[in-house]
Amino acid sequence: MxxxxxxxxxxxxxxxxxxxxxxxxxxxxxxxxxxxxxxxxxxxxxxxxxxxxxxxxxxxxxxxxxxxxxxxxxxxxxxxxxxxxxxxPAPEKKSEKPDWVWAIAKIDPQLFHILEEMYQAYEHGALILAAVGLRTAFDRTTTVLKIDPELTLKQKVALLLDEGYIGETESKTLEVVTDAGSAAAHRAWSPTLDGFQILLTTLEQFIRRTVVSGKSALEIANTIPKRPPKIPKPKPQPNEQP
Ligand SMILES: [Zn+2]
Known part of the structure; x- marks a missing residue:
């Protein structure tokens, strides 16, 4: 000893x-x-x-x-x-990553890697990349929760709200998260630090509750019925038709 x-x-x-x-x-x-x-x-x-x-x-x-x-x-x-x-080595630079993120490595390594990179981008002040990372992490989380992958991210948020897994405010914020990637790419959108932190906190709470606490994951998979495939909307611009 x-x-x-x-x-x-x-x-x-x-x-x-x-x-x-x-x-x-x-x-x-x-x-x-x-x-x-x-x-x-x-x-x-x-x-x-x-x-x-x-x-x-x-x-x-x-x-x-x-x-x-x-x-x-x-x-x-x-x-x-x-x-x-x-x-x-000297103590590692204080990470923004909460301790429970380590637990995700065992549950879903892919989600863990996405979160790792998202926190790295955030710690380096790369908020656009971090926001795209939030969106990717949300998408992966819905896969872990076995939500129908055919649904769009917006539909997934609506479904989680309908089933009572998230509240009204949370669903609004998660909708912003799901829009973050395309907003950054197409609309010259860039999150402020305060704005990003709200998105991050909401996603963290959602992941922690549904993935890390463990009990909800199976419940969600078992209670959410698969939606019928969506009917494609007719496209308004004629020159965009195949
Ligand atoms: Zn130690």
Whole structure:
């Protein structure tokens, strides 16, 4: 059984119990006859007990770097040396991706990949691509929910509303999501950050409730009747006819 210590895991981005697979302590001191300075560096090869990532952990302090606080009772000065910690790799950049998205990888890898790329686009400020990603993710979600693939995205939203799986407000927002791709391509439409976040939150809630919570997926598939195939509307422009 390896020794453990508490450390900030660079992947979980939180404090975790970690195994110590190797460690080295290096106290140091320096003086020139008048002044002196001392401190210590501790090096560890650590493994997070949560996510199992292995990382390098260095903590160090230095007598020249100190803080004063006062004992609440005796009012005596307490000198402490703050400990500086670095890890390699450094903690990952804070992701916008909620934790539950990881659970989707097991349920439907394709939906997971779409969401991964959508969040990457969002984190890089590529909102048009991210909005197209939302639309693709919604489409894939309806496939996971075994909704008739013959229906258009708008019809799928209407169906989810009719069956009570989404509310009125949610259906309006999801309709915007389904329109996002073609709006960006044909109508010079570009979402604002605030506008995008509303679309994202709505889709996240929808996916989380229907796909991740698990119980609704089969229920939806079993209760939604397949619609009869739609009758194609006559096209108004004569020159567009085949
Ligand atoms: Zn971890």
């Amino acid at each position: 390896s020794k453990t210590f508490k450390a900030h895991c660079p992947r979980c981005d939180g404090e975790r119990t970690c195994f110590i697979h190797g460690e080295h302590e290096e106290p140091w001191s320096w003086h020139d006859g008048y002044n002196s300075q001392h401190g210590q560096n501790d090096y560890k090869i650590a493994e997070c007990c949560g996510c199992e990532v292995v990382f390098f952990h260095k903590s160090g302090w230095d007598s020249e770097d100190w803080d004063i606080s006062y004992d609440p009772v005796t009012r005596e000065e307490i000198i402490t040396n703050p400990v500086t910690v670095i890890t390699f």
